[in-house]
Amino acid sequence: MEPWLREEYDANLLIDTRYGWAVEGLVDRFWHTFFPMDPATNNGSVGGAIIAQDGKETWTVHDYLGSDYNADDVKAEKTVARVLGGMGSPYPISPDEITITSIFTPTVALAKTWTGNHQRVFLAGDSCHQTIPSGGYGMNMGLADAWDLGWKLAATIQGWGGTNLLKKYEQERRPVAALMQHWSKIHMKLMGLSTAVKLDPIVIESMDEHGIALREEIDQYVQENDDHNQSFGVEMGYRYESNLAVLNEQVDVEKAAPQFDSRNYIPTTFPGSRVAHVALSDGSAISDGFGKGFTMVASLQKEAVAAGDQCQVPIVPASLEEAASKHSIL
Numbered sequence: 001m002e003p004w005l006r007e008e009y010d011a012n013l014l015i016d017t018r019y020g021w022a023v024e025g026l027v028d029r030f031w032h033t034f035f036p037m038d039p040a041t042n043n044g045s046v047g048g049a050i051i052a053q054d055g056k057e058t059w060t061v062h063d064y065l066g067s068d069y070n071a072d073d074v075k076a077e078k079t080v081a082r083v084l085g086g087m088g089s090p091y092p093i094s095p096d097e098i099t100i101t102s103i104f105t106p107t108v109a110l111a112k113t114w115t116g117n118h119q120r121v122f123l124a125g126d127s128c129h130q131t132i133p134s135g136g137y138g139m140n141m142g143l144a145d146a147w148d149l150g151w152k153l154a155a156t157i158q159g160w161g162g163t164n165l166l167k168k169y170e171q172e173r174r175p176v177a178a179l180m181q182h183w184s185k186i187h188m189k190l191m192g193l194s195t196a197v198k199l200d201p202i203v204i205e206s207m208d209e210h211g212i213a214l215r216e217e218i219d220q221y222v223q224e225n226d227d228h229n230q231s232f233g234v235e236m237g238y239r240y241e242s243n244l245a246v247l248n249e250q251v252d253v254e255k256a257a258p259q260f261d262s263r264n265y266i267p268t269t270f271p272g273s274r275v276a277h278v279a280l281s282d283g284s285a286i287s288d289g290f291g292k293g294f295t296m297v298a299s300l301q302k303e304a305v306a307a308g309d310q311c312q313v314p315i316v317p318a319s320l321e322e323a324a325s326k327h328s329i330l
Contacts, residue, residue, distance in 0.1 A: 035086035048083030088201035129177035134187035137180040245272035
């Protein structure tokens, strides 16, 4: 992330520790525990989850119901007891306070168009694409929409973006939304555990061959359907395809572009891709040298400066000379 943006968010306790920023004990408390259950005996539910909001007194309980659930049975206290009971009987518990309850119906939808005819109105986030929660793509897509649309609006308002720049917003972002919708539906296979495996609250705790077999069957199903938390290629490996990504006319895109891998993010410098991370000898990332506007990354500093002088857009040169001698990126 660019230094100016990192400076803005360094004090934010919600920043993800994967990027090396402090969270001060938040992540180790925000855990999820899932409870699979037999939908035939649990109001159509295939299972639920409890989420620790603060690790002490505030908790969220999710219950995944079938389409034919009995609405009279969806009461907060009953739901909490049923979810925490898992495969067995409802867990005897009396919550001190129920702060909020809601029923969410998953929807997969993609707007026909993301902008008005005169480009005075633009859609972003859930207003133009909705997906089921599996994979956690919804908020990520919304933030990326805002980021992409934001710089295009700024460039247009400041006069250097040209007349067609805003048209590229939907052209670039719509395929990403469709990609993530596709994979979120695949990830839902994990929720099929309760119907694919015959669950038994007695057998699951048994140490005999039946208990061992059931635990192995559950483990195998989870391992074979773990894309929900392992699809790094879906999250970061997509590529924008528009004429903003300048390609050599001699390049065969289908052959030259890196092969998409849903589970693995493959760093690449191919036009339209996420900037590849390269660590420099001082411990900083190559992206630490990026500016608010465009950044010209070149193996030789003079090449970047020369290219910047020819452009009429905000551009900051960043040298890749050191990194180029140590790393090989597609």
